[in-house]
Amino acid sequence: MNGHILVADDDTAIRTVVSQALSRAGYDVRTTGTAASLWRWVQAGDGDLVITDVVMPDENAFELLPRIKKLRPDLPIIVMSAQNTFMTAIKASERGAYDYLPKPFDLKELVAIVGRAMAEPRQKDTVRDEELDAMPLIGRSTAMQEIYRTLARLMQTDLTVMISGESGTGKELVARALHDYGKRKSGPFVAINMAAIPRDLIESELFGHEKGAFTGANTRSAGRFEQAEGGTLFLDEIGDMPMEAQTRLLRVLQQAEYTTVGGRTPIKTNVRIVAATNKDLRVTIQQGLFREDLFFRLNVVPIRLPPLRERAEDIPHLARHFFTAAAAEGLPLKHMDSGAHERLKRYRWPGNVRELENLVRRLAALYPQEVITAPLVEAELGLNRPNQAMVPNSEIATGPLGAGGLELAPGTADEGGLMGAVERHLAELFAKHGEDLPPPGLYHRVLRELEVPLVSAALAATRGNQIKAAEMLGLNRNTLRKKVRELDIKLMRLPR
The missing domain is CATH 3.40.50.2300 (Response regulator)
Known part of the structure; x- marks a missing residue:
């Protein structure tokens, strides 16, 4: 035996x-x-x-x-x-x-x-x-169970963790759970979003600066590493970190020390690093925008958060949780019937859990009914407006595609929807090349062809208001600005 x-x-x-x-x-x-x-x-x-x-x-x-x-x-x-x-x-x-x-x-x-x-x-x-x-x-869901088991094994370690996932999947929640239930819970949890800080200020924000280090540095300032000493530092949108800051961060991970901007004396640090990204960093490395050695230092334990469309069975549980949270804040307590739950499961959720939370709060605030039904859900998601140019809900990214577009789960789009159009376009593209394959870079070319009209439509619908457009698309405002520059989208305001 x-x-x-x-x-x-x-x-x-x-x-x-x-x-x-x-x-x-x-x-x-x-x-x-x-x-x-x-x-x-x-x-x-x-x-x-x-x-x-x-x-x-x-x-x-x-x-x-x-x-x-x-x-x-x-x-x-x-x-x-x-x-x-x-x-x-x-x-x-x-x-x-x-x-x-x-x-x-x-x-x-x-x-x-x-x-x-x-x-x-x-x-x-x-x-x-x-x-x-x-x-x-x-x-x-099975996907979340695997994440729970992984997190449980990491709680009593200081291993560096890389969390990947689409915007709105809850990357910061996972980082906070690692901290709040781990060995460093008595220390501070400090978060910094790389996409939300001007690139020329990131090094100062991370490592601090000395008085006189640059124009406007009138006093010494502590950086996020100093603020997070003994605790956890969460580096969100790590893929937007500029190369100069990447080099400094690599030294911290290798030597457990850093110098402030304008400083000369190395400072020892004791923090746990948790990074997050909504990008494929391996592609970013190939583009020369991210250091490969830093990637391997950060990617000690990778955790991928599934998009909400891959864990649709969790949607009823999440909706109930958000309704309860809304009621605790003073909104009327509501609940959904089975039909509403089924309609939510079929929606594609481009904004993921964040979009679902916003939808639940709107339903709790705007509708007098105690029981939320499928028609109410469809009305709030704009799914019963087939010829609408832009759904006036900040979370929906269907834009001019209308019903049958981005909001539908894979395999449910009709022949006139976005997925059908993309499939026909790609089929024609491959047929055009015959036995030869299209030239390299097809993935990014197709994404660009989709991004340009989507971002343009969002800006047009919000009359050029980038804050509202970013909210609608589920993007950080600085990320949207970056895309406008990269995609060479001409900004214009429509007359009121």
Whole structure:
């Protein structure tokens, strides 16, 4: 036998399939439906590894885990639960679990985790006793479960993390969760958005400057590294960092020290770096705009946040959360019926979770109905205005495409929609080249062809107001300005 496994779950079917899978793998398995029996076995010194459900008929496993770890700190514990939330994964980690598996799970994955745990038993850090009642991240989709498990493993480390994902997916929320539930939670959390700061001021903002370092530097100023000392520094939109600042940041990551602008004495630093981007930095590297060595220093642990359209099953949970949050701020408490939920799931969500939150707040504020139905959702998203030139909702980026355009999920666009038009255009392009392939750079050429009319339409609809256009597109205002320059879009104001 490879070892003795204790399995605790009040579901007979779960106990049976887990026992059979582990027995076939060569383990001796003992099962129970109560936490009391599991605790007696552990007290008696039985078992080389424990697999337990969270909710048991006589005691919650999170109450039992600290006692087990105190009595037998080297005993690996795998927690499984149907309560698939971020806090479940965090609680499992905080209370000494070796790993956490959301139900339903792959039996092969369970056997593999058991094999690793048995081969390399380890002792966890001291468990904190306080209850973790906050819920910083929402969602029970498979994609979010993987993120929860990754975050739980990173909480007690100082590893540098790179978070990637589209705008509005919650990159700063993830960075804050890493800080608030990690070993540096007593230190400061400092965030800086590279796209929101003039390029010639980024070095001063990051590293501080001495008096007289440049025109207007009348006093010494502390930078974000100094402000974040002992805590976490979140570098948002890292792909917009200029090369000069990239070189300085690389030195910090290599030497754990920096100099202020105008300073000469190196300053030691102790911060955890979490970076985020909505760009493909490998493409940016190829374009010569980002240092490859810095990328590898930042990308120690990559975390990709899925766009909302890839986790549509989380939308009802998110909507309920946002309605509750809106009610706590004084807006009427609303809820959606099943039809509204289904309509939300079919929408493409170019602005991701941020767009959904804004939609929920509008629905709570503008409609007297307590129950939000599908027609109300469609009206607010502009989906029942087929000939509308521009939907007057700041989050929607459908522009002149109208119904059947960007708002539809993949595979649902009609023949007159954007996706159909793009497919026909590409088919004609490849047919034109025959057996030869189009020249390199097709991806960026197609994106440019889409971006120019989209940005132009947004600016026209807002009468040249870049702040409103940026909000509509889900872009940072400085990012929009950069695109206007790069795409050579002529700005004009329409007469009122």
